[in-house]
Amino acid sequence: MARRDHRPRTATRRAGLAIAAAAGVITLATVSSGTAMAAPPDSFDPSVLGPVDPQSWENMDDMTWDDYVAVPGTDWANDIEGSERQFNGAIVLVDFENQPFLVTQPEGAHAFGDPSGLANGLAREDVPQFYLDLLNKPSELNHGRTINEYWMEQSGGRLSVQMQAFGPYQLPGNIEEYGLNDSFNKPNAAFCPQGESCDKNIRTDALALWGADIGSADPLTQFDQVFYVTAGHDESSTWEEFGQMLFEHPEDVTDDFGPPRDENGVALDQNGAPMANWAKTRYVPWTSWAAAVNHWPNANSPRNGRAGNSTQAESSGMGTYAHEFSHILGIADNYGNPYGTEAADGGPLRDTSGPFDILARGTFNGPGGTHERWSVPSVAGGSQPSGVGLRNRINLGIIDESNYLNLQESDLDALGSVVTKVVSRAVMRPGELTGINLVFDKPTAAAADDSTGTCTRQAKYDCDGGSFDNYTVEVIDRMGTDSFQPDHGVMIAKTKNQDRNPFIWTIDANPQDIATVDYVRPDGTPIMITRGDQRQLNDALFHAGNDSGSEYEYVDTANGLHFYVLNVERDAEGILAYDVAVRSTVSAGPQARGVDLGTATVKGNLAAMHGQAQANGTAIAQCLVPLTNTGAAVEDAKANNDIYRLATSIEGRGWSVTTPSSIVAAAAGSTIEVPVYASRGADADRDANVTITATSENDPSKTETITCELDAPGKAR
Structure with a gap:
């Protein structure tokens, strides 16, 4: 069988774990604790300018059993x-x-x-x-x-x-x-x-x-x-x-x-x-x-x-x-015909939840992928299926209520927003959330991208059809039975209580055609995967931070919701977790909002920046900015945070500025430290001024701006 084209792998799975752990020095502080990150050294590796949670999806064609990663501390195969x-x-x-x-x-x-x-x-x-x-x-x-x-x-x-x-x-x-x-x-x-x-x-x-x-x-x-x-x-x-x-x-x-x-x-x-x-x-x-x-x-x-x-x-x-x-x-089944012509323009409809759920095309997961499912005995494609989506775990009664946050839409409106940590669904341990189930007060009449409610599955190939009962948020990692997923990240999905296909509809963070070859015909003609193929969702998961190749937020205007992926971390055991938030766009909540930016601490060897860039071509300075939530505390801990959008700019020829993430969260009364990195190329101005603005997402009138001055020693005034 002919192999299909795919995006190149950036690292092996285990190398990826090590890289993620090393990247922790530039990850924002955990939002629930407000603890500041460790002070970086005087000189910074250029990797601090890169994404904290890069998306690098992979086709199952190129996976082998070496890609399997066991869930730490479990031996389910021998526990009968x-x-x-x-x-x-x-x-x-x-x-x-x-x-x-x-x-x-x-x-x-x-x-x-x-x-x-x-x-x-x-x-x-x-x-x-x-x-x-x-x-x-x-x-x-x-x-x-x-x-x-x-x-x-x-x-x-x-x-x-x-x-x-x-x-x-x-x-x-x-x-x-x-x-x-x-x-x-x-x-x-x-x-x-x-x-x-x-x-x-x-x-x-x-x-x-x-x-x-x-x-x-x-x-x-x-x-x-x-x-x-x-x-x-x-x-x-x-x-x-x-x-x-x-x-x-x-x-x-x-x-x-x-x-x-x-x-x-x-x-x-x-x-x-x-x-x-x-x-x-x-x-x-x-x-x-x-x-x-x-x-x-x-x-x-x-x-x-x-x-x-x-x-x-x-x-x-x-x-x-x-x-x-x-x-x-x-x-019931939750997939469609990837070759059908149901849509008004004569093309197949978009897939529902792709490789991310067993009732969809997650059945095909395994080393070698969808076209390696025919061999006997079957130990390749189709031999290590996707995990069960949160909606289906809830419906089957195989998840404890303490392992997911069940949130009513009206309660979210009353709270304004919630922030919580969600752990990989491969792990269900006491006291840890593996997802959020946001319950609508009544089924949504409109699809997420169609505020008029006129969109139907037959009229638009990527329309979800509306009439959903919930949103779910869960973390998918390439671990355990999910080891052969194309990517790790956060899955945001609309769900229905009844099995009316589609009853899990994954929000696609990259809805453009994935432009991947499926196979090569006998005459040598490459056949692209159809737009209805489940592999169109290989890059659908959301990621934390800037420049990941994916998205860190999703807005459902029709239903008044804003979802955020705030932060990513992988612990010493390799367990993946994300800090996520959901905000009502129709209610800011009752609590007072506020923000204060303290004096930035400048890190980096500015003297070495004088004259020319470092040997690697880039000189890097850091403005470490204390951000304090000056708003009022509330009794409900999950709502005791505000979400802030960061904006940065820089004055100085040859300089650029970046932050690991443009969205952060802090609990009322707590302070987090936000790293902002300025990089100076060769022949740039000696000095630069970085402007940082933080604005409350819940109450945009609460905003503050500071300037961080980068002055190289010895410069004549």
Whole structure:
């Protein structure tokens, strides 16, 4: 398969942690404490002029298992007892009359090149235990990642998943008789071989074989959830890779990817006509017949005392199991057709929450990315899915109320603004917030970018459609099950209480086309990812500070809200956290606001700046400015801060000025120290004056300006 273009990596994951820790000397003081940062040395490294939280998103194509970062202090894969619920599940293995289990075949026996060298030639009777172990027993093959670990991490240890394996059972029919029976392939008379019945049901026939084996009239009443796993591939992971990525036109599909033919090379369809080597598929008009005959994974919810159950195949990665298990728990799909034409201009609609949630396309996450989900056994793309979004954790009841701030819109209006620290969602520890859930007093009639309320999903490709119930704010880090996210940062999303797609809508900090090659067609033509592709959101997360490549604030004018990403920190264990704020734009709150800027302390060897710049080409001075919140304190600690916007300018030829962040916060009565950096190029003026202004976001009438003089010693007056 052809690799896609991507933005270059700036560092390895672990190097990134070290850089972030080192950058702490220029990070603003923690807003909740008001503690000043340590005084810098007389000379400054040019890195202080760079962003404190640079965005450097990465395609999963180029990720490997070396990118996995464990959550410190946890061993969820080996912790098998959930504190609130332990799911008793079953995995039922079935093959077909014309498709044995791939892992029992020689390496590369299938037209797709499977099975791989990682597992092949197994005895058929060993297949159930093999897949049970691959899914839920930490091993070298699955890199220690299991479905139990996934749900224990997502629930903070509340929900565990244990299973038993059953089978193998052979279904009474060929693979195409079970895979060509859904709406993606119909009408299937032209794709189903003559003499076959392409209307068979995996669940019906598998349940009958399983029940007869264990002596139960209805095994679904004995388990909490059931995974039916079929021999071969699933269509989700093969329709594109063995369709338009491999063949230019449907007529180009070769016989080895087509239906089986008789000794005369003939295969007839249900109409008695010669069969083609292609068939219909879900998102686009055609794929190879060998890909189309595979079923599409799907799930049924629990009903009438019977377990929820789902269908998967040998190529289905752990992401598929986690996704379908989410359906079993009771949440619907939250994605669209990236190739559809629903929008008024004939293009596909924007994706909902991209790679950031398991009910969206986070199912595809894992080393190698979306086009590496077809191999057997599945330990690449799709094998390490996204975490569960805050909205879904709340709806599933797998997060404690103490782990997120639930804030009513009317309460925010009464308070004016709130400031709090939010920790990576990979970590749920007592006393730490992993998100904010801002609840509207009534569902929003208008979309965020459409104050008139006339925007609809069909009228504008990036319209969210309105009628949302909440905003969520959460921190995503490339750690734990989120290790294969394209980026770290803050996700701001609109959500609905009911599963009406889209029910999680990620705000895109970079809404422009991401301009990334998806794959290269057989004739050498590069195919760009569509505007409806989930990877358009690879750069959607918000970052702290200036010049990050992303944004540090978001304003929803229609709904009277302003979100801020104030500060970033990574502790000694590598846990990522952000200070964030939400402000009502319709109410400043009851408390008095105020600001005072003290006398700036100048740091830097100004004498060395005389004559010429330092050897590295730049001389740097720092104005360390005390900023005091002179406003009144309030009882509610989360509202006991004011948010300030900083503006800077400099007088002096050849000088420039910058701050790590243009937005800071300070608690009432506390003082923080704001670093402002002035840099002097060669042949610049000896002296310069830096002007710093701080203005309250809650009450813009509260503002103060000071001047910081940079006077080089020995200059004649």
